[in-house]
Amino acid sequence: MPETDVADDESSLAALVGGVVRALREQSGLSMRELAKRAGISQPFLSQIERGVSAPSMVTTYRLAGALGVAPGDLLPAPESERVRVVRADEGTLIPVADRPDAAIGRALHLRPNSPLEVIEYRVEPGQHIGEWFESTGVSGLYVVSGELAVEIVGAGRFRLGARDFISFPATMRDRWQLVDDKPAHVLLVIARPA
CATH class of the missing domain: 2.60.120.10 (Jelly Rolls)
Structure with a gap:
C-alpha cells in the first residue's frame, strides 16, 4: 500500500477515534478538563485527540477507556459486521x-x-x-x-x-x-x- 494511503488511513482512524472519545465524554457529562485529569493526560492533548489531530497511544487508550468506564476496544470505530476476519501480515x-x-x-x-x-x-x-x-x-x-x-x-x-x-x-x-x-x-x- 502506498505511504500516502497509510497516512490517510491513520488520519481517518484518528478522526474516528476522536469522535468516539468526544461522544462518550459528552454522554458521561464530563468536561474535557475532568476527563483529562481522570486519564492522567493534559487537556490540550485530549483536545487534539478529540479533534483527530493526534491518535492516542495504547497506554492513553487504556487510560481514557478506564476514565470513561468502557473497554479500550469501545473507543475504536465499529467495524462492518463480520463473523470471520482475517488480518494479513501487512494489515492491522x-x-x-x-x-x-x-x-x-x-x-x-x-x-x-x-x-x-x-x-x-x-x-x-x-x-x-x-x-x-x-x-x-x-x-x-x-x-x-x-x-x-x-x-x-x-x-x-x-x-x-x-x-x-x-x-x-x-x-x-x-x-x-x-x-x-x-x-x-x-x-x-x-x-x-x-x-
Missing part, C-alpha cells in the same frame, strides 16, 4: 505503546468494540520504549514468539521469558516490559475480559 491498526517518539509500535490484530478479546503484536527493537506500567481488566497473556523479554509484575516479581514462553496473570496487576540483552523481541499480547 498500528498503535504506539506510549505517547513519545521512541515508543515501540504495536499492531492490533483483534481490538474491536464490545469484544472480550484483544490481541496486539509487538516487534520490539533495541532503543524503542516499552517500559510503561500497564494495567487493564480481565486476564493478560504474553507469548514470546522470538527474542527475550523481562516482565515485571507488581506483587509477583520479575520474569525472564524466552522464545515460545508464555505468561498469564490478572490484567489488574500492573506490569511493564524490558528487552533482555538489548536484542529484538517479537511478542503477542492477549487480553481476555468476561463477556
